[in-house]
Amino acid sequence: MKLKPVKYLRGELAVPGDKSISHRGVMFGSLAKGTTEIHNFLEGADCLSTIACFRSMGIEISQESDFVRVCGKGLHGLSAPSEPLYCGNSGTTMRLLSGILAPQPFETVLTGDASIQKRPMRRVIEPLSRMGADIQSVNGNDCAPLHICGRPLAGIACHSRVASAQVKSAILLAGLYADGETVVTEPQRSRNHTELMLKHFGADIRSEGTRVTIAPSPELFGSRIIVPGDISSAVYFIAAGLILPGSEILIKNVGINPTRAGLLEVCEKMGAHIQLLNPSHNTAEPTADLLVSSCSLKAAVIEGDIIPTMIDELPTVALMACFAEGTTVIRDAAELKVKESNRIAIMTENLRAMGADVTETEDGMIIHGGRPLHGAMINTHNDHRIAMTFAIAALAAEGETELLDADCVRISYPGFYDDLDRLSVVL
Numbered sequence: 012m013k014l015k016p017v018k019y020l021r022g023e024l025a026v027p028g029d030k031s032i033s034h035r036g037v038m039f040g041s042l043a044k045g046t047t048e049i050h051n052f053l054e055g056a057d058c059l060s061t062i063a064c065f066r067s068m069g070i071e072i073s074q075e076s077d078f079v080r081v082c083g084k085g086l087h088g089l090s091a092p093s094e095p096l097y098c099g100n101s102g103t104t105m106r107l108l109s110g111i112l113a114p115q116p117f118e119t120v121l122t123g124d125a126s127i128q129k130r131p132m133r134r135v136i137e138p139l140s141r142m143g144a145d146i147q148s149v150n151g152n153d154c155a156p157l158h159i160c161g162r163p164l165a166g167i168a169c170h171s172r173v174a175s176a177q178v179k180s181a182i183l184l185a186g187l188y189a190d191g192e193t194v195v196t197e198p199q200r201s202r203n204h205t206e207l208m209l210k211h212f213g214a215d216i217r218s219e220g221t222r223v224t225i226a227p228s229p230e231l232f233g234s235r236i237i238v239p240g241d242i243s244s245a246v247y248f249i250a251a252g253l254i255l256p257g258s259e260i261l262i263k264n265v266g267i268n269p270t271r272a273g274l275l276e277v278c279e280k281m282g283a284h285i286q287l288l289n290p291s292h293n294t295a296e297p298t299a300d301l302l303v304s305s306c307s308l309k310a311a312v313i314e315g316d317i318i319p320t321m322i323d324e325l326p327t328v329a330l331m332a333c334f335a336e337g338t339t340v341i342r343d344a345a346e347l348k349v350k351e352s353n354r355i356a357i358m359t360e361n362l363r364a365m366g367a368d369v370t371e372t373e374d375g376m377i378i379h380g381g382r383p384l385h386g387a388m389i390n391t392h393n394d395h396r397i398a399m400t401f402a403i404a405a406l407a408a409e410g411e412t413e414l415l416d417a418d419c420v421r422i423s424y425p426g427f428y429d430d431l432d433r434l435s436v437v438l
């Protein structure tokens with residue numbers, strides 16, 4: 012796909028439903044008794060992979076005109092799939108499913124695309140095995156495919172070395188079926204959508220700081236869920252709105268759960284003033300409309316506890332830093348190396364190709380802002396967040412940019428280029 016610079020972005024949009032919450036709605040709805048209705052469900056490829064997996068285990072899921080209906084069969088209602096479960100590109104599907112499948116009375120294989128077969132699974136294999144699970148990496152490399160032979164599990168107390176909501180959620184979901192309480196602690200607090208939704212579905216779960224405790228549940232109960240707009244999709248329009256002079260964008264109904272909204276704090280630190288209008292709640296999740304206007308950005312140091320609250324937004328913040336005055340340092344973000352691509356290496360390589368002054372570090376990037384960007388050939392490595400970040404970079408660069416495999420945005424934001432086009436005012 013070829014992209015040309017634009018003058019600015021103007022107008023109003025509603026970004027698609029949150030990916031993390033959409034996945035959980037399908038998963039927990041399948042494990043609950045009764046019907047779950049998921050409104051504003053994200054029809055992205057990752058969440059469709061989750062739907063396909065649960066359909067293969069006997070759950071009836073229908074896509075109605077304005078919601079998804081999941082006819083849950085209770086905690087013990089899944090049936091053995093006849094084929095390996097294909098998780099596509101989705102880490103959330105694979106890791107949360109490992110926790111759900113470990114205690115089931117059947118065998119399964121979890122597999123997915125080339126990217127997911129390279130991502131680390133030891134982080135779920137190890138704690139689930141401590142609970143008594145029989146879960147093996149088929150190729151012995153701690154990656155997918157994973158072979159899971161369901162077994163009764165024991166409740167444990169475990170500390171995850173990484174702040175990862177996928178790891179935490181896998182353990183908590185296995186804990187629903189364990190013979191006693193399960194406690195998970197993590198170095199920093201990761202997103203808490205699992206805790207909020209499981210509580211909403213009737214689970215006995217409580218959080219204190221970085222520690223979450225779950226008791227085995229007799230049953231979960233289906234419910235109506237309204238999914239907020241995804242802040243990880245809003246970030247592309249926030250970045251465009253901030254760096255293209257003359258822009259003004261109203262992004263409606265965005266999820267601003269504090270465990271996800273580190274981006275807003277960092278924008279403030281970089282000198283941007285994003286107004287939060289109409290604060291509200293969708294199910295258990297806080298939301299607001301975000302009013303973004305262009306401004307001059309300044310550099311910031313981004314590190315520590317805030318990193319897990321904006322991990323998926325960091326590539327786009329690295330782009331914003333190219334337009335900021337001074338040197339931005341991103342550190343404590345080694346997790347970026349094990350996402351859909353190595354996002355530290357790929358961001359550095361592509362930003363440099365566009366003329367930016369960026370250095371890759373072990374756990375982040377150092378970005379000297381202020382150098383103008385020029386168009387380039389961008390290899391997205393089929394990573395949706397890289398593609399969307401460079402689509403925004405292209406709007407603010409001089410000359411033409413070519414994005415390879417640009418359609419990978421279907422993973423989390425199928426209508427991305429249409430929304431971008433609609434808001435763009437051309438030069």
Ligand code: S3P
Nearest residue numbers: 031103174175176177178322323
């Ligand atoms: C997610 C958690 C994060 C995030 C991913 C979605 C989730 O991953 O990067 O896009 O839905 O729980 P980690 O748990 O690996 O940090």
